[in-house]
Each structure stands twice: as C-alpha cells, then as structure tokens.
Amino acid sequence: xxxxxxxxxxxxxxxxxxxxxWHERLLALCAACVLAAxxxxxxxxxxxxxxxxxxxxxxxxxxxxxxRITPAATGNNRFxxxxxxxxxxxxxxxxxxxxxxxxxxxxxLYAEGAPxxxxxxxxxxxxxxxxxxxxxxxxxLAVVLSTPAAQRLKVAPGQALTLALVRERAGxxxxxxxxxxxxxxxxxxxxxxxxxxxxxxLLSDIEAWRDGYTVATFGAEGNGAQPAREVHARFRLHxxxxxxxxxxxxxxxxxxxxxxxxxxxxxxTLGLQRNLRxxxxxxxxxxxAGAIVALAALQLATVRRKRREYAxxxxxxxxxxxxxxxxxxxxxxxxxxxxAMALGVxxxxxxxxxxxxxxxxxxxxxxxxxxxxxxxxxxxxALAVSLLPALWGxxxxxxxxxxxxxxxP
Numbered sequence: 001x002x003x004x005x006x007x008x009x010x011x012x013x014x015x016x017x018x019x020x021x022w023h024e025r026l027l028a029l030c031a032a033c034v035l036a037a038x039x040x041x042x043x044x045x046x047x048x049x050x051x052x053x054x055x056x057x058x059x060x061x062x063x064x065x066x067x068r069i070t071p072a073a074t075g076n077n078r079f080x081x082x083x084x085x086x087x088x089x090x091x092x093x094x095x096x097x098x099x100x101x102x103x104x105x106x107x108x109l110y111a112e113g114a115p116x117x118x119x120x121x122x123x124x125x126x127x128x129x130x131x132x133x134x135x136x137x138x139x140x141l142a143v144v145l146s147t148p149a150a151q152r153l154k155v156a157p158g159q160a161l162t163l164a165l166v167r168e169r170a171g172x173x174x175x176x177x178x179x180x181x182x183x184x185x186x187x188x189x190x191x192x193x194x195x196x197x198x199x200x201x202l203l204s205d206i207e208a209w210r211d212g213y214t215v216a217t218f219g220a221e222g223n224g225a226q227p228a229r230e231v232h233a234r235f236r237l238h239x240x241x242x243x244x245x246x247x248x249x250x251x252x253x254x255x256x257x258x259x260x261x262x263x264x265x266x267x268x269t270l271g272l273q274r275n276l277r278x279x280x281x282x283x284x285x286x287x288x289a290g291a292i293v294a295l296a297a298l299q300l301a302t303v304r305r306k307r308r309e310y311a312x313x314x315x316x317x318x319x320x321x322x323x324x325x326x327x328x329x330x331x332x333x334x335x336x337x338x339x340a341m342a343l344g345v346x347x348x349x350x351x352x353x354x355x356x357x358x359x360x361x362x363x364x365x366x367x368x369x370x371x372x373x374x375x376x377x378x379x380x381x382a383l384a385v386s387l388l389p390a391l392w393g394x395x396x397x398x399x400x401x402x403x404x405x406x407x408x409p
Contacts, residue, residue: 035338331390
C-alpha cells in the first residue's frame with residue numbers, strides 16, 4: 001500500500017526553507033548579486049528611455065501647437081457644417097473650429113504703455129480650446145493674450161487695447177479701430193509665441209469688414225451685410241495626443257485635404273522612442289537569457305550537491321510539492337533581495353544622471369525616471385527570471401531516488 005504524503009503545510013515549509021536559505025546565505029547573496037548586476041543596468045536604460053524621451057513627448061503634449069493641424073495654404077477646399085460635425089466625431093480629434101483666412105487674422109494691437117504696436121495673428125477660440133490652457137473663452141470684444149504678447153504690449157488682465165484695421169474698397173483706403181479688453185493672459189508654459197485669442201464672432205466680423213462688407217462694430221461704411229456663411233475655407237484642429245497627429249493628417253489627406261503639421265519633430269521623437277525600445281528589448285533579452293542560464297547552472301549545482309538531503313526529505317514522506325516549493329521560495333527571497341539591491345543601484349545612478357542634466361530640465365522633469373508601475377513590473381520580471389530555473393531545479397530534485405542516494409558507497 002502506497003504511503004500517504006503529508007499535506008503541504010505552508011508554515012512548516014516556510015520555516016524549513018528559511019533555515020536552509022540561512023544555512024547557505026553566502027550562496028544566496030551571490031545569486032542576488034548576479035540578479036542585481038543584471039537588473040540595475042537594464043533599469044537605468046529603461047529609466048533613460050522613460051525619462052529623456054518621455055520628457056520630450058510630455059513637452060510636445062503640453063504644447064497644443066504641436067497637436068495642431070491646419071489646411072495647407074495652397075488648398076482650395078471648402079468645409080461645411082456637415083464636414084465639421086463628422087470630423088469632430090473622430091476619436092482622435094480633441095478640438096475643431098472653423099477659422100478665417102490667414103490674411104484676415106493678422107492685425108495690429110496698440111496699448112498705451114507699449115512704444116510700438118504688435119502685429120500678431122488672432123485665433124478664434126471657444127470652450128474646450130487647448131490654446132486657452134484652462135482660461136475662459138473670450139466673449140464679444142474681449143481678448144486673451146499669450147504671455148509674450150502681453151509683455152510686448154505691457155498690459156495685464158482688465159486693461160484696454162486698441163485693434164486697428166485697414167482695407168481697400170473701391171480704390172479707397174479705409175481705416176477702423178475698436179477698443180478691446182484684455183480678459184486674461186495665458187501662463188508662460190501655455191505658449192512661447194506671440195498671439196491672441198478672440199471669439200469666433202469678432203474674427204468673422206474682421207474678415208467680413210476686410211472683404212468690404214458693412215460691420216456695425218467697425219462703422220457704418222460698407223457694401224451691405226455679409227450673406228450667411230455656409231462653408232469655411234480653413235479650420236484649426238487639435239488631436240488628443242501628438243501620437244495621433246500623423247494618423248489624422250493621413251486620414252484627411254485620403255479625403256483630399258492637404259494639411260500642415262509639425263511632422264519632422266513629431267516623427268523624430270516618436271522614432272527615437274521606438275528605436276530606444278528596440279535596443280532596450282534586444283539588450284534585455286540577451287541579459288535576461290544570460291541571467292537565466294547562470295541561475296539554472298546554480299540550481300543544477302545545488303541539486304547535485306544536496307542530493308542526499310533531498311533523498312532524506314523523500315524518505316521521510318515529503319512529496320514532490322515540497323521539493324519543488326522549497327527552491328521556489330528560495331528563488332522568491334533571492335529575487336526580492338536582488339531587486340532591492342538593483343533598485344538601490346538604479347536610484348544612485350538616476351540621482352547622478354539627473355543631477356548632471358539638471359540645468360537642461362524644467363521643474364518636475366527627469367532624465368532618468370521609472371514610476372511605481374515600471375518598478376513593480378521590473379520586480380515581477382525579476383521574480384519570473386528567478387522562478388523559472390528554481391522550478392526546473394526543484395523538479396530535478398523531486399526525481400532523486402532515495403534508495404540510491406542513501407546507499408553506502
């Protein structure tokens with residue numbers, strides 16, 4: 001009759017595994033050092049990829065102009081309300097608004113404290129516009145200025161500006177001015193370029209006045225009221241992410257709409273990230289394979305060296321589960337110790353690299369950075385790398401023949 005095997009009792013197993021591990025603590029420490037020497041360089045490379053390229057992409061994501069798509073200047077498309085409704089429904093589109101011709105959006109702004117006027121481009125704006133950076137959209141005769149524009153004009157929120165316009169109508173040069181109020185000034189991080197945001201109604205009135213129509217805001221002169229507009233010549237679109245800019249531009253091109261985007265910089269940054277990840281994956285695969293081979297060799301040596309101990313465990317009724325679980329617990333403890341050592345080396349290297357590049361980084365940015373999720377993934381990877389050889393070694397240990405190993409030579 002086959003003897004019954006004792007149930008796998010976790011407390012007894014943990015105690016036995018701990019005593020065995022402590023007895024061979026120097027070998028365990030060597031295994032942990034092997035694992036740490038494998039993980040630390042990989043984590044530093046991974047941190048560089050996350051930090052350097054991640055910082056570049058974050059800067060691009062924070063700049064709404066990098067996510068902007070506008071029709072090419074040479075395009076002759078016309079976009080109606082149905083087109084805008086359809087494109088707004090695309091999942092990659094974060095904001096879309098019809099715009100006037102570029103020539104109609106260039107104006108001169110005057111302020112009392114400024115020595116000279118500012119010639120700048122006006123942008124239509126509405127709720128949800130990423131250019132607003134959280135500010136309220138301008139209404140009526142209000143304007144939201146970028147920080148560079150406000151500095152040039154030496155104005156602050158609540159102060160007045162004068163908008164000056166010029167047009168040619170029937171061979172006569174006509175001029176008009178209108179008082180604007182500075183509703184808000186965007187934070188410096190929102191845009192490093194001079195610009196101003198106004199309501200759609202105001203910019204449409206400016207274009208209509210320059211086209212010769214009568215606009216009450218700019219005076220009673222003109223060729224009558226502008227007819228209702230059914231199509232628009234231009235638009236301003238912002239994707240939800242810089243990663244989607246090229247895809248949306250390609251989708252528009254397939255519909256015959258040529259666009260202008262900051263493609264070279266986006267493609268270069270995303271291409272750099274893909275190449276770094278490919279190199280990191282190749283180096284990681286080679287390094288991890290070497291670590292698995294080294295740990296497997298260590299497990300093979302351990303099984304050969306401790307065959308009599310494993311035979312005694314089998315003889316006293318401890319089954320296969322015990323002989324497989326013991327080296328697995330050893331591997332978990334070794335992996336956690338190796339991971340802690342690797343994290344220490346990584347933290348020291350990251351501190352040194354970030355300190356070296358501190359002058360090139362803004363607040364909150366890092367050249368080397370791994371978040372909690374990446375660190376946890378690294379530790380789980382270390383556990384997997386350690387457990388695979390341990391389970392293989394435990395399986396070999398469970399196949400030891402007790403009678404053969406305990407027989408006197």
